[in-house]
Amino acid sequence: MKTLYVEGDTFLHRLSPRTKLLGLAVVSLVLFLIHSPAILSVAAALGGIVYASLRLGWRQSWLRLRPILLTIVVVALFTLVFNGWHDALIVVTRLTALAVFAAAVTATTSTGDFIDEITRLAMPLERLGLVRAADIGLSIGLVIRFVPEILGRYQAIRDAHRARGLKVRPLTLAVPLIILTLKNADEIAAAIDARGVRAQK
Amino acid sequence: MDIRFEQAEARFEGRTVVQPLTLSLTERRIGVIGLNGSGKTTFARMINGLVLPAAGLVTVNGFDTVKDGDKVRGQAGFIFQNPQNQIILPILKEDIALGLKSRKLSKAETDDAIDAVLARFGIAHLGERRAHELSGGELQLAALASVLVTRPDILIMDEPTNQLDLRNRGLVERTIHGLDENVIVISHDLGLIADFDRVLCFHEGRLADDGAPAEVIARYRELAA
Numbered sequence: 001m002k003t004l005y006v007e008g009d010t011f012l013h014r015l016s017p018r019t020k021l022l023g024l025a026v027v028s029l030v031l032f033l034i035h036s037p038a039i040l041s042v043a044a045a046l047g048g049i050v051y052a053s054l055r056l057g058w059r060q061s062w063l064r065l066r067p068i069l070l071t072i073v074v075v076a077l078f079t080l081v082f083n084g085w086h087d088a089l090i091v092v093t094r095l096t097a098l099a100v101f102a103a104a105v106t107a108t109t110s111t112g113d114f115i116d117e118i119t120r121l122a123m124p125l126e127r128l129g130l131v132r133a134a135d136i137g138l139s140i141g142l143v144i145r146f147v148p149e150i151l152g153r154y155q156a157i158r159d160a161h162r163a164r165g166l167k168v169r170p171l172t173l174a175v176p177l178i179i180l181t182l183k184n185a186d187e188i189a190a191a192i193d194a195r196g197v198r199a200q201k
Numbered sequence: 202m203d204i205r206f207e208q209a210e211a212r213f214e215g216r217t218v219v220q221p222l223t224l225s226l227t228e229r230r231i232g233v234i235g236l237n238g239s240g241k242t243t244f245a246r247m248i249n250g251l252v253l254p255a256a257g258l259v260t261v262n263g264f265d266t267v268k269d270g271d272k273v274r275g276q277a278g279f280i281f282q283n284p285q286n287q288i289i290l291p292i293l294k295e296d297i298a299l300g301l302k303s304r305k306l307s308k309a310e311t312d313d314a315i316d317a318v319l320a321r322f323g324i325a326h327l328g329e330r331r332a333h334e335l336s337g338g339e340l341q342l343a344a345l346a347s348v349l350v351t352r353p354d355i356l357i358m359d360e361p362t363n364q365l366d367l368r369n370r371g372l373v374e375r376t377i378h379g380l381d382e383n384v385i386v387i388s389h390d391l392g393l394i395a396d397f398d399r400v401l402c403f404h405e406g407r408l409a410d411d412g413a414p415a416e417v418i419a420r421y422r423e424l425a426a
Contacts, residue, residue, distance in 0.1 A: 005291070112295030134302065145291060187286040194249055194279040195300045195348060196271060197289070 004106045004148055010054055012108040017117040020105045027101050031094050040093035047100035054107055068099045106144060115141035153180055202355050202383035203227055204248055209257035211243050218243045220407045221257060232394025232414060233387040234421055235403035241387050244403060245357050249279040262354060278353035282360045284344035288332040297347050318350040338369030342376060355383045362390045391418050
């Protein structure tokens with residue numbers, strides 16, 4: 001499977017996963033408290049600068065951000081239709097800022113570090129008997145692991161359509177994508193069980 | 202190794218995929234053969250506790266797969282047909298470390314165990330690599346490392362040379378023959394299991410044949426013809 005993590009030695013790579021995750025949480029909260037398109041635009045620009053500091057290159061950056069940016073455009077269009085241009089502008093700038101900051105964190109934090117840190121952060125909940133911290137860490141790690149996998153599968157199904165001369169339609173893409181993803185999830189779950197990753201010791 | 206099936210059967214969606222089976226497995230190297238859909242993969246999954254018996258009992262080194270699932274999985278490691286699905290985390294060292302998490306080892310102990318298992322399979326240079334960058338043979342060795350780092354007594358492999366080219370097939374076969382652990386190998390590659398201690402042949406959900414490799418393989422060839 002591919003990974004969202006990019007090896008490097010930038011400032012963000014050197015920051016501890018905890019600092020990055022807590023920083024991202026604070027940034028997210030602040031972004032949702034701000035309702036000025038101008039300030040949110042500055043935040044999005046700052047996020048862009050942070051992301052650019054990873055030196056991934058335009059093409060690589062576009063490929064990684066394209067799915068989320070296209071989703072933001074769709075959400076913004078709905079907002080424009082139902083709530084007007086002012087709210088749409090807020091949605092675009094806020095979600096874009098959030099997306100680039102989050103993408104910078106996932107690009108500079110390995111999945112293993114994510115799992116370890118989230119597990120540690122969830123330990124207080126485990127002490128209260130609410131959850132198993134290791135399960136929370138593993139779940140979030142698996143979400144991050146699956147993102148590029150699902151994108152890869154989407155491209156394979158799209159190529160299969162083209163190879164057979166079929167028109168690519170959302171429904172004929174979505175159904176096999178969901179089925180293959182669920183089947184793959186079953187196999188990963190079996191591997192987790194077989195390897196005793198969740199074993200109670 | 203002491204694996205026992207006592208009238209154990211497996212059902213899937215109301216269909217019996219492994220008929221009631223009574224069997225004892227103690228040999229160090231056991232091969233499992235059979236046509237597609239014969240029930241051999243389900244049989245192997247029953248040993249690891251991935252498939253629980255709908256009736257009867259399966260024990261591994263004295264542990265019941267139903268009551269002692271974690272202990273059974275500590276005794277019996279499992280390598281899947283597609284090693285891509287075996288590797289849970291993208292970077293090999295992280296993935297191997299994941300299997301050790303429940304052992305509550307220190308960072309130094311974890312690192313030592315990972316380095317040792319990578320060195321054992323001659324893939325120390327792949328530790329920082331991403332799984333999708335590895336060749337088929339390297340991926341199979343990585344899957345072996347990820348399972349054997351926890352030191353199971355038994356290793357079950359489901360078609361380990363499936364989809365490998367000639368070179369990688371040779372690499373994986375040599376590695377399997379050099380393993381110290383007890384191994385149970387499901388395979389369509391009859392050459393791989395030809396010198397094993399015992400071979401089981403499944404057909405339509407039943408154990409159709411059981412014995413020395415040469416005889417069982419010869420009868421299987423007739424069955425498949």
